Amino acid sequence: MAKTFSVSGQHYLFDVQTFAQVVLTAGGDEFHYALYDRTTQGVIDDVVSGKSDLGVIFQTTETADDLNAALAAAGLEFHELIRSAPRVALPASHPMVNADKLTLDAMADYPYIYFDQGDDAPESFFEEALATVPRAKTIACTDRASLSELIVALNGYTVTSGILVGISDGASLKTVPLDTDVQLYLGYVTRQGAQLSELEQRFVEKLEKNLEKYARF
Template identity: 75%
Template sequence: MTKQFSISGQHYLFDVQTFAQVVLSAGGDAYHYALYDRTTQGVIDDVVSGLSDVGVIMQTSLTADALNDTLAAAGLEFHKLTESAPRVALPTAHPLVNAKSLTLDQLSDYPYIYFSQGPNSPEHLYEEALAGVPREKSIACTDRASLSELIVALNGYTVTSGILVGISDGSLLTTVPLDADVKLYLGYVTQAGKTLSDLEAAFVEKLAKNLERYARF
Protein backbone atom coordinates (compact mmCIF):
# COMPACT_ATOMS: atom_id res chain seq x y z
CA MET A 1 0.00 0.00 0.00
CA THR A 2 1.38 3.41 -0.98
CA LYS A 3 1.97 5.72 1.98
CA GLN A 4 0.74 9.29 1.65
CA PHE A 5 1.63 12.31 3.73
CA SER A 6 1.70 16.05 3.01
CA ILE A 7 2.76 19.18 4.87
CA SER A 8 2.39 22.88 4.08
CA GLY A 9 4.44 25.47 5.93
CA GLN A 10 5.57 29.04 6.01
CA HIS A 11 9.13 29.76 4.92
CA TYR A 12 10.99 28.04 7.72
CA LEU A 13 13.50 25.23 7.48
CA PHE A 14 12.69 23.45 10.73
CA ASP A 15 9.62 21.89 9.11
CA VAL A 16 11.71 20.85 6.08
CA GLN A 17 14.26 19.09 8.25
CA THR A 18 11.53 17.50 10.35
CA PHE A 19 9.74 16.29 7.22
CA ALA A 20 12.96 14.70 5.92
CA GLN A 21 13.59 12.97 9.25
CA VAL A 22 10.09 11.50 9.28
CA VAL A 23 10.38 10.28 5.68
CA LEU A 24 13.70 8.60 6.44
CA SER A 25 12.29 6.99 9.56
CA ALA A 26 9.09 5.79 7.88
CA GLY A 27 10.86 4.21 4.92
CA GLY A 28 8.72 1.94 2.77
CA ASP A 29 8.83 0.52 -0.74
CA ALA A 30 6.12 2.83 -2.09
CA TYR A 31 5.05 6.26 -0.95
CA HIS A 32 3.87 9.63 -2.16
CA TYR A 33 4.79 12.53 0.10
CA ALA A 34 4.59 16.28 -0.46
CA LEU A 35 6.05 19.38 1.18
CA TYR A 36 4.79 22.83 0.16
CA ASP A 37 6.26 26.24 1.00
CA ARG A 38 3.34 28.66 1.19
CA THR A 39 2.19 32.05 2.34
CA THR A 40 0.18 31.92 5.55
CA GLN A 41 -3.06 32.02 3.57
CA GLY A 42 -1.68 29.29 1.33
CA VAL A 43 -1.06 27.07 4.37
CA ILE A 44 -4.63 27.68 5.53
CA ASP A 45 -6.07 26.91 2.09
CA ASP A 46 -4.05 23.70 1.77
CA VAL A 47 -5.20 22.33 5.12
CA VAL A 48 -8.82 23.34 4.52
CA SER A 49 -8.86 21.61 1.12
CA GLY A 50 -7.10 18.51 2.42
CA LEU A 51 -4.14 18.98 0.08
CA SER A 52 -1.99 18.97 3.21
CA ASP A 53 -2.59 17.04 6.40
CA VAL A 54 -0.77 19.51 8.67
CA GLY A 55 0.26 23.15 8.32
CA VAL A 56 3.25 24.67 10.11
CA ILE A 57 2.99 28.34 11.05
CA MET A 58 4.18 30.97 13.49
CA GLN A 59 1.99 33.36 15.44
CA THR A 60 3.07 36.33 17.53
CA SER A 61 1.65 37.49 20.84
CA LEU A 62 0.35 40.57 19.00
CA THR A 63 -1.36 38.72 16.15
CA ALA A 64 -2.42 35.41 17.70
CA ASP A 65 -6.01 36.45 18.46
CA ALA A 66 -6.68 37.70 14.93
CA LEU A 67 -4.97 34.71 13.33
CA ASN A 68 -6.87 32.26 15.52
CA ASP A 69 -10.12 33.94 14.50
CA THR A 70 -9.15 33.46 10.84
CA LEU A 71 -8.30 29.82 11.48
CA ALA A 72 -11.54 29.17 13.36
CA ALA A 73 -13.57 30.73 10.55
CA ALA A 74 -11.89 28.27 8.17
CA GLY A 75 -12.61 25.28 10.45
CA LEU A 76 -8.99 24.98 11.60
CA GLU A 77 -7.19 25.12 14.93
CA PHE A 78 -3.66 26.06 15.97
CA HIS A 79 -1.62 23.82 18.27
CA LYS A 80 1.29 25.63 19.96
CA LEU A 81 4.46 23.60 20.41
CA THR A 82 6.88 26.16 21.82
CA GLU A 83 7.56 29.85 22.29
CA SER A 84 10.55 31.81 21.07
CA ALA A 85 11.76 35.39 21.03
CA PRO A 86 12.20 37.49 17.88
CA ARG A 87 15.71 37.98 16.57
CA VAL A 88 17.21 40.14 13.85
CA ALA A 89 18.92 38.19 11.08
CA LEU A 90 21.94 40.02 9.68
CA PRO A 91 24.94 39.27 7.46
CA THR A 92 27.98 38.29 9.52
CA ALA A 93 29.80 41.39 8.22
CA HIS A 94 27.01 43.82 9.16
CA PRO A 95 28.10 46.87 11.23
CA LEU A 96 25.56 46.02 13.95
CA VAL A 97 26.31 42.33 14.18
CA ASN A 98 28.11 42.55 17.54
CA ALA A 99 25.28 44.37 19.32
CA LYS A 100 23.88 42.66 22.40
CA SER A 101 20.39 43.57 21.19
CA LEU A 102 18.83 45.82 18.56
CA THR A 103 15.76 47.99 18.15
CA LEU A 104 13.94 48.62 14.89
CA ASP A 105 14.97 52.28 15.13
CA GLN A 106 18.62 51.26 15.04
CA LEU A 107 17.94 49.32 11.83
CA SER A 108 16.08 52.09 10.04
CA ASP A 109 18.94 52.86 7.63
CA TYR A 110 19.10 49.26 6.39
CA PRO A 111 16.70 47.48 4.00
CA TYR A 112 14.12 45.22 5.60
CA ILE A 113 13.69 41.94 3.70
CA TYR A 114 10.48 39.99 4.26
CA PHE A 115 8.25 37.31 2.80
CA SER A 116 5.42 38.66 0.68
CA GLN A 117 1.95 37.54 1.70
CA GLY A 118 0.23 39.06 -1.32
CA PRO A 119 -1.42 42.45 -1.86
CA ASN A 120 -3.40 43.99 1.00
CA SER A 121 -2.65 41.07 3.30
CA PRO A 122 -3.49 41.83 6.97
CA GLU A 123 -0.69 42.02 9.51
CA HIS A 124 -1.71 38.82 11.29
CA LEU A 125 -0.86 36.75 8.20
CA TYR A 126 2.74 37.95 8.00
CA GLU A 127 5.54 35.61 9.03
CA GLU A 128 7.69 38.26 10.70
CA ALA A 129 7.00 39.77 14.11
CA LEU A 130 6.18 43.49 14.03
CA ALA A 131 5.49 43.34 10.31
CA GLY A 132 3.12 46.29 10.59
CA VAL A 133 5.82 48.74 11.72
CA PRO A 134 6.44 51.22 8.87
CA ARG A 135 9.85 50.98 7.17
CA GLU A 136 11.42 53.47 4.80
CA LYS A 137 13.31 50.69 3.00
CA SER A 138 11.65 47.33 2.45
CA ILE A 139 11.92 44.52 -0.09
CA ALA A 140 9.43 41.68 -0.48
CA CYS A 141 10.44 38.24 -1.72
CA THR A 142 8.82 34.83 -1.97
CA ASP A 143 11.38 32.17 -1.07
CA ARG A 144 14.04 31.43 1.53
CA ALA A 145 17.01 31.47 -0.84
CA SER A 146 16.10 34.92 -2.16
CA LEU A 147 15.63 36.29 1.34
CA SER A 148 19.05 35.09 2.50
CA GLU A 149 20.80 36.28 -0.67
CA LEU A 150 19.19 39.72 -0.48
CA ILE A 151 20.10 40.18 3.17
CA VAL A 152 23.74 39.42 2.39
CA ALA A 153 23.95 41.35 -0.89
CA LEU A 154 22.22 44.48 0.44
CA ASN A 155 23.46 44.44 4.03
CA GLY A 156 19.84 44.13 5.04
CA TYR A 157 17.97 42.37 7.79
CA THR A 158 14.82 40.47 8.61
CA VAL A 159 13.02 39.55 11.81
CA THR A 160 12.91 35.84 12.50
CA SER A 161 12.63 33.25 15.22
CA GLY A 162 16.36 32.59 14.94
CA ILE A 163 15.55 28.98 14.14
CA LEU A 164 15.56 29.64 10.37
CA VAL A 165 19.03 31.13 10.44
CA GLY A 166 20.44 28.81 13.05
CA ILE A 167 19.73 25.75 10.93
CA SER A 168 19.98 26.91 7.36
CA ASP A 169 22.37 29.72 6.69
CA GLY A 170 25.55 28.69 8.42
CA SER A 171 28.22 31.37 8.28
CA LEU A 172 26.31 33.72 5.94
CA LEU A 173 23.92 35.11 8.54
CA THR A 174 23.77 35.50 12.26
CA THR A 175 21.10 36.70 14.66
CA VAL A 176 20.91 39.34 17.38
CA PRO A 177 18.05 39.59 19.91
CA LEU A 178 15.38 42.13 19.00
CA ASP A 179 14.50 44.51 21.82
CA ALA A 180 10.72 44.26 21.58
CA ASP A 181 7.88 43.19 23.84
CA VAL A 182 6.59 40.38 21.66
CA LYS A 183 6.72 36.58 21.74
CA LEU A 184 6.62 34.05 18.92
CA TYR A 185 4.36 31.00 19.08
CA LEU A 186 5.53 28.14 16.88
CA GLY A 187 3.23 25.25 16.10
CA TYR A 188 0.96 23.51 13.64
CA VAL A 189 -2.52 23.77 12.16
CA THR A 190 -5.04 21.02 11.52
CA GLN A 191 -8.69 20.75 10.69
CA ALA A 192 -10.65 21.21 13.92
CA GLY A 193 -11.05 17.98 15.87
CA LYS A 194 -8.76 16.04 13.55
CA THR A 195 -7.17 12.83 14.82
CA LEU A 196 -3.58 12.57 13.61
CA SER A 197 -2.46 9.54 11.62
CA ASP A 198 0.68 7.70 12.68
CA LEU A 199 2.83 9.64 10.18
CA GLU A 200 1.26 12.96 11.17
CA ALA A 201 1.77 12.23 14.86
CA ALA A 202 5.39 11.27 14.19
CA PHE A 203 5.92 14.54 12.34
CA VAL A 204 4.39 16.62 15.15
CA GLU A 205 6.44 14.80 17.81
CA LYS A 206 9.68 15.31 15.88
CA LEU A 207 8.78 18.93 15.11
CA ALA A 208 8.24 19.65 18.81
CA LYS A 209 11.66 18.19 19.66
CA ASN A 210 13.38 20.17 16.91
CA LEU A 211 11.71 23.42 17.94
CA GLU A 212 12.65 22.93 21.59
CA ARG A 213 16.21 22.21 20.54
CA TYR A 214 16.65 25.34 18.42
CA ALA A 215 14.28 27.88 20.00
CA ARG A 216 16.12 30.92 21.33
CA PHE A 217 15.08 33.48 23.92
Protein backbone atom coordinates in the same frame (compact mmCIF):
# COMPACT_ATOMS: atom_id res chain seq x y z
CA MET B 1 -0.54 0.53 -0.38
CA ALA B 2 1.68 3.58 -0.90
CA LYS B 3 2.32 5.82 2.11
CA THR B 4 1.11 9.40 1.75
CA PHE B 5 1.92 12.47 3.82
CA SER B 6 1.97 16.19 3.05
CA VAL B 7 2.79 19.36 4.96
CA SER B 8 2.39 23.03 4.07
CA GLY B 9 4.38 25.62 5.98
CA GLN B 10 5.54 29.19 6.04
CA HIS B 11 9.10 29.85 4.93
CA TYR B 12 11.07 28.24 7.74
CA LEU B 13 13.85 25.68 7.69
CA PHE B 14 12.77 23.82 10.79
CA ASP B 15 9.76 22.25 9.08
CA VAL B 16 11.95 21.21 6.12
CA GLN B 17 14.42 19.43 8.37
CA THR B 18 11.63 17.84 10.41
CA PHE B 19 9.87 16.62 7.28
CA ALA B 20 13.08 15.09 5.94
CA GLN B 21 13.79 13.31 9.21
CA VAL B 22 10.29 11.85 9.39
CA VAL B 23 10.06 10.57 5.82
CA LEU B 24 13.59 9.18 6.02
CA THR B 25 12.71 7.00 9.00
CA ALA B 26 9.27 6.12 7.60
CA GLY B 27 10.83 4.33 4.62
CA GLY B 28 8.60 2.07 2.53
CA ASP B 29 8.73 0.52 -0.92
CA GLU B 30 6.21 3.00 -2.27
CA PHE B 31 5.29 6.45 -1.01
CA HIS B 32 4.02 9.83 -2.15
CA TYR B 33 5.09 12.69 0.12
CA ALA B 34 4.87 16.45 -0.37
CA LEU B 35 6.22 19.58 1.34
CA TYR B 36 4.94 22.98 0.25
CA ASP B 37 6.28 26.46 1.07
CA ARG B 38 3.27 28.75 1.22
CA THR B 39 2.02 32.13 2.30
CA THR B 40 -0.09 32.01 5.45
CA GLN B 41 -3.26 31.96 3.36
CA GLY B 42 -1.74 29.21 1.24
CA VAL B 43 -1.14 27.09 4.34
CA ILE B 44 -4.75 27.58 5.40
CA ASP B 45 -6.09 26.73 1.94
CA ASP B 46 -3.99 23.57 1.69
CA VAL B 47 -5.13 22.18 5.04
CA VAL B 48 -8.78 23.09 4.41
CA SER B 49 -8.76 21.40 1.01
CA GLY B 50 -6.91 18.32 2.27
CA LYS B 51 -3.97 18.97 -0.02
CA SER B 52 -1.86 18.93 3.15
CA ASP B 53 -2.40 16.97 6.34
CA LEU B 54 -0.80 19.63 8.54
CA GLY B 55 0.22 23.26 8.34
CA VAL B 56 3.21 24.82 10.13
CA ILE B 57 2.86 28.48 11.10
CA PHE B 58 3.74 30.92 13.84
CA GLN B 59 1.79 33.56 15.70
CA THR B 60 2.85 36.46 17.88
CA THR B 61 1.37 38.07 20.95
CA GLU B 62 0.15 40.80 18.56
CA THR B 63 -1.40 38.57 15.88
CA ALA B 64 -2.66 35.48 17.75
CA ASP B 65 -6.25 36.63 18.30
CA ASP B 66 -6.86 37.66 14.69
CA LEU B 67 -5.05 34.66 13.24
CA ASN B 68 -6.92 32.21 15.48
CA ALA B 69 -10.20 33.83 14.44
CA ALA B 70 -9.27 33.37 10.76
CA LEU B 71 -8.33 29.74 11.40
CA ALA B 72 -11.58 29.06 13.25
CA ALA B 73 -13.60 30.60 10.42
CA ALA B 74 -11.86 28.16 8.05
CA GLY B 75 -12.57 25.19 10.30
CA LEU B 76 -8.98 24.91 11.52
CA GLU B 77 -7.19 25.13 14.85
CA PHE B 78 -3.67 26.09 15.92
CA HIS B 79 -1.66 23.86 18.27
CA GLU B 80 1.15 25.72 20.02
CA LEU B 81 4.36 23.74 20.54
CA ILE B 82 6.82 26.29 21.86
CA ARG B 83 7.37 30.00 22.41
CA SER B 84 10.40 31.90 21.26
CA ALA B 85 11.70 35.45 21.05
CA PRO B 86 12.09 37.49 17.86
CA ARG B 87 15.61 37.99 16.58
CA VAL B 88 17.14 40.12 13.84
CA ALA B 89 18.72 38.02 11.08
CA LEU B 90 21.53 39.81 9.26
CA PRO B 91 24.75 39.00 7.38
CA ALA B 92 27.70 37.65 9.33
CA SER B 93 29.69 40.67 8.06
CA HIS B 94 27.05 43.26 9.06
CA PRO B 95 28.35 46.12 11.27
CA MET B 96 25.57 45.45 13.81
CA VAL B 97 26.15 41.70 14.07
CA ASN B 98 28.08 41.87 17.36
CA ALA B 99 25.44 43.89 19.22
CA ASP B 100 24.07 42.36 22.41
CA LYS B 101 20.59 43.47 21.41
CA LEU B 102 19.06 45.48 18.57
CA THR B 103 16.09 47.79 18.10
CA LEU B 104 14.23 48.40 14.86
CA ASP B 105 15.29 52.04 15.06
CA ALA B 106 18.92 50.92 15.01
CA MET B 107 18.23 49.06 11.75
CA ALA B 108 16.45 51.95 10.04
CA ASP B 109 19.25 52.62 7.54
CA TYR B 110 19.33 49.02 6.29
CA PRO B 111 16.91 47.32 3.86
CA TYR B 112 14.21 45.21 5.49
CA ILE B 113 13.61 41.97 3.61
CA TYR B 114 10.32 40.14 4.16
CA PHE B 115 8.01 37.52 2.67
CA ASP B 116 5.22 38.92 0.54
CA GLN B 117 1.78 37.62 1.60
CA GLY B 118 -0.24 39.11 -1.24
CA ASP B 119 -2.03 42.42 -1.63
CA ASP B 120 -5.11 41.48 0.38
CA ALA B 121 -3.43 39.63 3.26
CA PRO B 122 -4.40 40.87 6.74
CA GLU B 123 -1.63 42.13 9.00
CA SER B 124 -1.90 39.05 11.20
CA PHE B 125 -0.81 36.84 8.27
CA PHE B 126 2.69 38.32 7.97
CA GLU B 127 5.51 35.90 8.80
CA GLU B 128 7.70 38.46 10.55
CA ALA B 129 7.08 39.77 14.05
CA LEU B 130 6.50 43.55 14.15
CA ALA B 131 5.88 43.47 10.41
CA THR B 132 3.58 46.49 10.47
CA VAL B 133 6.17 48.87 11.92
CA PRO B 134 6.75 51.56 9.23
CA ARG B 135 10.08 51.26 7.43
CA ALA B 136 11.64 53.48 4.77
CA LYS B 137 13.50 50.69 2.95
CA THR B 138 11.64 47.45 2.27
CA ILE B 139 12.07 44.59 -0.19
CA ALA B 140 9.47 41.84 -0.61
CA CYS B 141 10.22 38.35 -1.86
CA THR B 142 8.45 35.00 -2.00
CA ASP B 143 11.27 32.48 -1.67
CA ARG B 144 13.33 31.45 1.37
CA ALA B 145 16.60 31.21 -0.56
CA SER B 146 16.01 34.59 -2.17
CA LEU B 147 15.39 36.20 1.21
CA SER B 148 18.69 34.88 2.59
CA GLU B 149 20.61 35.89 -0.54
CA LEU B 150 19.11 39.38 -0.56
CA ILE B 151 19.97 39.94 3.09
CA VAL B 152 23.60 39.09 2.38
CA ALA B 153 23.86 40.91 -0.98
CA LEU B 154 22.19 44.11 0.26
CA ASN B 155 23.48 44.13 3.83
CA GLY B 156 19.87 43.98 4.92
CA TYR B 157 17.95 42.22 7.66
CA THR B 158 14.71 40.49 8.57
CA VAL B 159 12.98 39.64 11.82
CA THR B 160 12.72 35.95 12.53
CA SER B 161 12.54 33.34 15.25
CA GLY B 162 16.26 32.71 15.00
CA ILE B 163 15.39 29.19 13.89
CA LEU B 164 15.50 30.44 10.29
CA VAL B 165 19.23 29.79 10.33
CA GLY B 166 19.45 27.68 13.47
CA ILE B 167 19.27 24.34 11.69
CA SER B 168 21.33 25.30 8.64
CA ASP B 169 25.07 25.89 8.83
CA GLY B 170 24.54 29.54 9.77
CA ALA B 171 27.61 30.55 7.77
CA SER B 172 26.09 33.52 5.94
CA LEU B 173 23.48 34.76 8.42
CA LYS B 174 23.62 35.45 12.13
CA THR B 175 20.89 36.47 14.55
CA VAL B 176 20.84 39.07 17.32
CA PRO B 177 18.09 39.42 19.96
CA LEU B 178 15.47 42.06 19.18
CA ASP B 179 14.60 44.44 22.01
CA THR B 180 10.85 43.80 22.24
CA ASP B 181 8.25 42.28 24.55
CA VAL B 182 6.59 40.47 21.62
CA GLN B 183 6.76 36.68 21.75
CA LEU B 184 6.46 34.10 18.99
CA TYR B 185 4.17 31.08 19.23
CA LEU B 186 5.41 28.26 16.99
CA GLY B 187 3.16 25.34 16.16
CA TYR B 188 0.99 23.53 13.67
CA VAL B 189 -2.49 23.70 12.17
CA THR B 190 -5.04 20.92 11.69
CA ARG B 191 -8.68 20.67 10.77
CA GLN B 192 -10.79 21.11 13.90
CA GLY B 193 -11.10 17.87 15.84
CA ALA B 194 -8.82 15.96 13.48
CA GLN B 195 -7.05 12.88 14.80
CA LEU B 196 -3.38 12.64 13.84
CA SER B 197 -2.22 9.69 11.78
CA GLU B 198 0.96 7.84 12.76
CA LEU B 199 3.11 9.87 10.36
CA GLU B 200 1.47 13.12 11.41
CA GLN B 201 2.11 12.31 15.08
CA ARG B 202 5.74 11.51 14.32
CA PHE B 203 6.10 14.81 12.51
CA VAL B 204 4.59 16.80 15.39
CA GLU B 205 6.78 15.08 17.98
CA LYS B 206 9.93 15.62 15.90
CA LEU B 207 8.98 19.22 15.17
CA GLU B 208 8.59 19.94 18.86
CA LYS B 209 12.00 18.41 19.62
CA ASN B 210 13.67 20.44 16.86
CA LEU B 211 12.02 23.64 18.04
CA GLU B 212 13.10 23.02 21.62
CA LYS B 213 16.63 22.36 20.44
CA TYR B 214 17.03 25.49 18.32
CA ALA B 215 14.64 28.04 19.81
CA ARG B 216 16.29 31.10 21.33
CA PHE B 217 15.06 33.47 23.97
